Amino acid sequence: MILRRKIYKRLLEWKEECHGTKALLIEGARRIGKSTICEEFGKNEYETYLLIDFAKQDKDVEEYFNRYLNDMDTFFMMLSTHFGVRLIKRKTLIIFDEVQRFPRAREAIKYLVADGRYDYLETGSLISIRENVEDIVIPSEERSIKMYPLDLEEFAWALGEEILMDHIKKCFDEKVPLERSQHNQAMLLFKQYMLVGGMPKPVSLFVENNKDFGPVDVEKRDILKLYRNDIMKIKAGYRTKVLAIFDQIPGLLSKHEKRVVFKDIQEGSYAEQYREAFFWLNDSMICNECFLTSDPNVGLSINEERTYVKCYMGDTGLLVSHAFDENELLEEAVYSQILNDQLSLNEGMLYENVISQMLTANGHKLYFYTRYSEEKHRNDIEIDFVLSNNSKMKYKIYPVEVKSGKRYSTISLDRFNEAFKKRIGDCYVIHPRNLIIKDKVICIPPYMTVCL
Numbered sequence: 001m002i003l004r005r006k007i008y009k010r011l012l013e014w015k016e017e018c019h020g021t022k023a024l025l026i027e028g029a030r031r032i033g034k035s036t037i038c039e040e041f042g043k044n045e046y047e048t049y050l051l052i053d054f055a056k057q058d059k060d061v062e063e064y065f066n067r068y069l070n071d072m073d074t075f076f077m078m079l080s081t082h083f084g085v086r087l088i089k090r091k092t093l094i095i096f097d098e099v100q101r102f103p104r105a106r107e108a109i110k111y112l113v114a115d116g117r118y119d120y121l122e123t124g125s126l127i128s129i130r131e132n133v134e135d136i137v138i139p140s141e142e143r144s145i146k147m148y149p150l151d152l153e154e155f156a157w158a159l160g161e162e163i164l165m166d167h168i169k170k171c172f173d174e175k176v177p178l179e180r181s182q183h184n185q186a187m188l189l190f191k192q193y194m195l196v197g198g199m200p201k202p203v204s205l206f207v208e209n210n211k212d213f214g215p216v217d218v219e220k221r222d223i224l225k226l227y228r229n230d231i232m233k234i235k236a237g238y239r240t241k242v243l244a245i246f247d248q249i250p251g252l253l254s255k256h257e258k259r260v261v262f263k264d265i266q267e268g269s270y271a272e273q274y275r276e277a278f279f280w281l282n283d284s285m286i287c288n289e290c291f292l293t294s295d296p297n298v299g300l301s302i303n304e305e306r307t308y309v310k311c312y313m314g315d316t317g318l319l320v321s322h323a324f325d326e327n328e329l330l331e332e333a334v335y336s337q338i339l340n341d342q343l344s345l346n347e348g349m350l351y352e353n354v355i356s357q358m359l360t361a362n363g364h365k366l367y368f369y370t371r372y373s374e375e376k377h378r379n380d381i382e383i384d385f386v387l388s389n390n391s392k393m394k395y396k397i398y399p400v401e402v403k404s405g406k407r408y409s410t411i412s413l414d415r416f417n418e419a420f421k422k423r424i425g426d427c428y429v430i431h432p433r434n435l436i437i438k439d440k441v442i443c444i445p446p447y448m449t450v451c452l
Contacts, residue, residue: 001204002040004157005033007147011041014143015119020090021141023109023120025099028147029285029314030230031223033200034123035097037147041121042093049093050085054101065104072115089117096122106139113141126230126284146285149198149315151361152190152450158203161189165450172451175442177434183445187432190447191339194354197317198361199223213335220321227286234280241277249287249313250323253349257382259292259310259368271307278309288312288356290366296386296397296420300367310368316354323349341432351404351446352384355430358449359385359400369399369416381412381419387452389425396425400452403431410441428452 007026014024026034035051042049052061061082068075079094080087087094099106099122112120122142150158156165168186171178178186196206196216201223205215231242244265245252252260262269281287292308293300313319323346324334338347356366364387373380385400399416413427417440429443436443444451 001158001208002036003033003150003154003200003203005037005150005154007037007145008041010145011037011121012045015045018143020116020119021113022143023113023122023139023141025106025122025124025142025144026147027124027144027285029149030125030226031199031201032125032147032149032285034125034147035095036200038093038095038097038121038123042095046093046119047088047091048086049095050079050083050087051095051097052079052083052105053097054105055098057101062102062104065102065108069108069111072111072117076117087118092118094118094120096120098123098125100124100126106142107137110137110139110141113139148285148361149317149357150200150203151198151358152193152447155193155196155198155203156189158207159189159192164189168447169451171435172444172448175435175437177436178445180434183434186447187445188339190445194316194350195320195335195338197315197320198357199315199317202317213329216317217321217326217329220318221326224318224322230284236276238274238276238280241274242280245274245277245281245311246286249311250319250346250349252311253319253353254323254346257370257379258349258352259308271309275306278311281311285314288314288360288366290356290368290385293367293369293386296367296369296399297423300386300388300397301365304367308370310356310366312353312356312366314357314360316350316357319353320350348402348404351430352402355385355400355402355446355449359387359452362450362452364452371415371419381415383412383416395423397423398425398428398452400428400430403429406431406433410439413441414439 028034039051064075064078068078076087096105106122109120153165156162164186167182177183195213196202202216202219205219209215231239231246234242248265262271262274278289282289290310290312292305293303294305295303297303313322328334359366367386369381369383369386370379371381383399384402387398387400389396399413401413410429417424417427427441429441430446430449431443432445434445435448
């Protein structure tokens with residue numbers, strides 16, 4: 001099943017803008033669909049395409065890069081005959097798949113782009129794409145973009161709900177609620193997205209198997225094993241720390257504040273010891289980091305406190321399978337409870353994680369805010385996410401609180417608004433109910449997060 005992806009439009013823009021003057025590197029977690037979208041693009045937009053999968057470690061192909069880059073005619077002749085693909089000047093796309101496995105090919109981009117005969121796409125997974133560049137020159141002739149799991153809108157397209165998503169966006173723009181039956185339909189779509197996630201193969205299996213969660217869960221567990229195996233291959237000394245964080249993500253997110261308390265991972269540990277481990281998980285795009293911003297002002301990253309961090313799974317469907325073993329999912333009827341709003345334990349964890357996933361897919365870097373009250377000896381403000389409009393002239397911040405239940409208070413949001421009102425654009429609460437605006441707070445259902 002070929003899934004419609006938004007990144008395809010960005011590939012078209014790259015082709016039109018660059019005309020072969022830059023290669024494009026697509027970075028993303030494993031099993032995210034990078035190779036599929038590149039092949040689909042090659043089939044549709046070029047007369048021929050050639051895919052070199054460096055994960056296969058074809059020694060003959062690797063030798064072509066070592067021997068023939070000074071003789072481009074021979075280099076391309078060898079590739080053409082090896083793969084049985086005719087190369088046509090300015091009408092062929094060459095794809096370097098999993099290029100981090102053979103950094104020499106990435107370095108060669110400089111000379112291949114200068115040669116000007118063909119267009120080049122690269123795909124890369126895991127931090128090894130950076131670990132393996134010590135002895136090469138990163139080409140300036142390379143542009144990079146990130147690819148994420150399917151967002152809610154792409155998931156809706158896969159399920160044939162394009163009209164519903166268009167209506168959701170229209171209602172968000174006009175700040176009006178959906179009609180009740182449509183809201184219920186949209187909430188069911190959102191819950192399915194939260195359970196299945198946005199990894200392409202699980203989504204395809206969900207559609208092809210008439211919305212059966214069984215094959216979906218098996219595939220998600222295979223992906224989790226793949227991620228764990230990748231972690232076990234880390235050669236650096238922080239491997240055990242990466243593994244410890246990865247294994248404990250459901251436990252970390254099930255706590256009230258959801259931020260990482262390092263001594264809970266291992267007694268006596270502190271943030272600095274885990275810096276490289278968190279970097280690996282974030283850079284591999286297995287996880288999404290969310291840092292404390294101590295003073296939400298112009299440039300949230302300027303006041304970033306990296307000792308305070310939340311670690312979300314990059315895909316919430318994977319988190320569901322990570323948090324519950326196979327027996328729990330069946331015996332405790334977790335899927336059914338979530339679909340019917342009956343799961344109290346861990347629902348907040350899943351809600352906040354899926355919102356983090358949707359915000360990340362929309363290009364937001366994640367920050368949260370807390371303020372400690374000396375008088376009360378506890379935090380008196382806790383804001384789940386702080387977004388910005390990134391404007392240079394009219395900079396505004398947008399606090400977002402996530403509420404998985406229908407009853408809640410907005411005390412923290414009110415206090416935040418009072419403290420920083422001159423900087424704030426809009427205040428948002430994401431809740432399971434329909435859209436409503438009260439006391440200048442825009443309360444939106446979770447399916448409208450895709451519009452932020």
